[in-house]
Amino acid sequence: MVDEKGKEITISESLYNKIKNRLPKTEFSTVSDYIEYIVREVLNSLEEEEEKKVFTKDEEKEIEQRLRDLGYID
Amino acid sequence: MIKPHGGKLVERIVGDSYKSRIMEQESEYEKVTITADSYKDLKNIAYGVFSPLEGFLNENDFISVLENSRLENDVPWTIPIVFDVDEAFTQRVDVGTDVLLVSKNGKGEDVIVGIFKIDEFYKYDKKKYVMSVFRTDDIEHPGVKKVMNKKDYLAGGKVMLVNEITSELSSYNLKPKETRYLFHKKGWKSVVAFQTRNPPHLGHEYVQKSSLTICDGLLINPVIGKKKPGDFLDKIIIEAYEALIKYYYPENRVVLSTFETEMHYAGPKEAIHHAIARKNLGCTHFIVGRDHAGVGNYYGPFDAHKIFNNFPDLGIQPICFRTFYKCKKCNAVVSDKICPHENSEYQVNFKGREVRRLLSEGKIPKEEMRPEVAEAIIKNKELFVK
Numbered sequence: 001m002v003d004e005k006g007k008e009i010t011i012s013e014s015l016y017n018k019i020k021n022r023l024p025k026t027e028f029s030t031v032s033d034y035i036e037y038i039v040r041e042v043l044n045s046l047e048e049e050e051e052k053k054v055f056t057k058d059e060e061k062e063i064e065q066r067l068r069d070l071g072y073i074d
Numbered sequence: 075m076i077k078p079h080g081g082k083l084v085e086r087i088v089g090d091s092y093k094s095r096i097m098e099q100e101s102e103y104e105k106v107t108i109t110a111d112s113y114k115d116l117k118n119i120a121y122g123v124f125s126p127l128e129g130f131l132n133e134n135d136f137i138s139v140l141e142n143s144r145l146e147n148d149v150p151w152t153i154p155i156v157f158d159v160d161e162a163f164t165q166r167v168d169v170g171t172d173v174l175l176v177s178k179n180g181k182g183e184d185v186i187v188g189i190f191k192i193d194e195f196y197k198y199d200k201k202k203y204v205m206s207v208f209r210t211d212d213i214e215h216p217g218v219k220k221v222m223n224k225k226d227y228l229a230g231g232k233v234m235l236v237n238e239i240t241s242e243l244s245s246y247n248l249k250p251k252e253t254r255y256l257f258h259k260k261g262w263k264s265v266v267a268f269q270t271r272n273p274p275h276l277g278h279e280y281v282q283k284s285s286l287t288i289c290d291g292l293l294i295n296p297v298i299g300k301k302k303p304g305d306f307l308d309k310i311i312i313e314a315y316e317a318l319i320k321y322y323y324p325e326n327r328v329v330l331s332t333f334e335t336e337m338h339y340a341g342p343k344e345a346i347h348h349a350i351a352r353k354n355l356g357c358t359h360f361i362v363g364r365d366h367a368g369v370g371n372y373y374g375p376f377d378a379h380k381i382f383n384n385f386p387d388l389g390i391q392p393i394c395f396r397t398f399y400k401c402k403k404c405n406a407v408v409s410d411k412i413c414p415h416e417n418s419e420y421q422v423n424f425k426g427r428e429v430r431r432l433l434s435e436g437k438i439p440k441e442e443m444r445p446e447v448a449e450a451i452i453k454n455k456e457l458f459v460k
Contacts, residue, residue: 027383037386040386040387041386041387043387044386044387044388044389047077047081047389055251055255055258059251059255060255063251063252063255064255064259066252067248067252067255067256070245070246070248071245072248072252072256072329073256073259
């Protein structure tokens with residue numbers, strides 16, 4: 001598939017046809033737009049599942065003190 | 075906890091030794107006095123509110139934002155954060171130079187607030203800029219007017235915060251690291267953000283509490299800073315919310331913190347921008363009302379709802395409210411989603427002007443506002459920006 005400024009990729013014809021047949025039930029007008037939406041959604045959910053960063057002990061101490069000074073923590 | 079936009083929380087504050095060096099050698103640097111709005115951008119970049127931005131947009135990102143509503147690396151971004159300069163500046167200052175950014179403090183004194191490593195200068199098409207961001211080139215639109223009055227070149231490059239200017243409300247301005255830690259400490263997994271520019275009436279309370287029903291915590295995040303004459307003073311908004319939280323919200327479910335940013339009035343595109351900032355603050359949900367960040371009749375009332383469909387990878391969930399009002403039949407504040415009496419004789423809309431009039435006369439708008447909230451407002455002599 002290709003769009004004005006995009007890159008061309010290849011998918012199987014059967015999958016292409018399956019998506020194309022589904023288009024009328026969606027808000028998308030092209031197979032490219034629909035696939036781009038789905039891929040973005042999948043990538044985002046994968047990123048969300050990755051390990052979350054936690055605060056270091058020093059950072060915790062510093063932030064906690066400031067929040068206490070500002071009255072946000074008792 | 076929700077990941078910052080683009081994956082990493084940006085923090086660009088100069089360390090003590092670098093700061094001392096800058097202050098000692100300040101006379102050797104080129105200096106530029108920046109506007110209050112540019113200072114807010116600098117601060118929001120430096121503390122990560124605008125993560126993943128590390129500076130003012132370079133040309134590739136700028137064009138990508140206008141054409142695709144995404145940075146060059148495909149991360150959603152809808153409002154260009156740019157630094158405009160005139161042609162003389164581009165000739166006087168070499169690319170690669172570190173420039174000191176200067177702003178006025180509350181006493182009108184010059185303060186070195188930032189250091190800007192200029193990577194490039196580029197000319198830009200103002201018409202393309204406004205048509206993309208505001209969907210109009212009507213000079214009456216305040217955002218368009220501002221862009222059209224910008225200088226003819228933009229400077230791109232990374233910035234760092236050198237000094238922060240404090241104000242009487244600085245203690246309410248929590249940074250993303252602080253809100254994230256606070257939410258973590260409170261054990262909140264889901265946090266909904268509410269943006270406002272006004273003291274709360276019963277309709278606002280309804281929207282916030284409806285959202286809080288499905289989330290662990292609520293961040294009330296009023297936009298403060300430059301205002302139009304006739305707008306409520308920042309201090310009034312804060313005091314009104316403090317009263318509402320004290321008397322009408324469960325303990326440990328709400329945080330009040332300010333959001334210092336320029337309003338662009340870009341409607342739907344600004345709704346995405348506001349959602350991104352709240353994601354960086356650690357929020358998982360963002361309340362989007364009717365005509366969010368709109369002005370005049372430039373945008374449809376629900377355009378700011380629809381635009382979220384274009385960003386499946388935004389990483390923060392909008393909670394969209396169409397209409398809320400008092401229903402005389404249901405005898406409650408309701409929304410069109412839960413009340414069948416919209417557009418009937420039972421619907422009573424909130425009257426912002428009437429509320430303002432009563433408050434300015436020192437009276438309590440009993441039908442629209444909690445008495446404790448109104449009292450917190452009318453105990454002040456000055457309510458509005460002059």
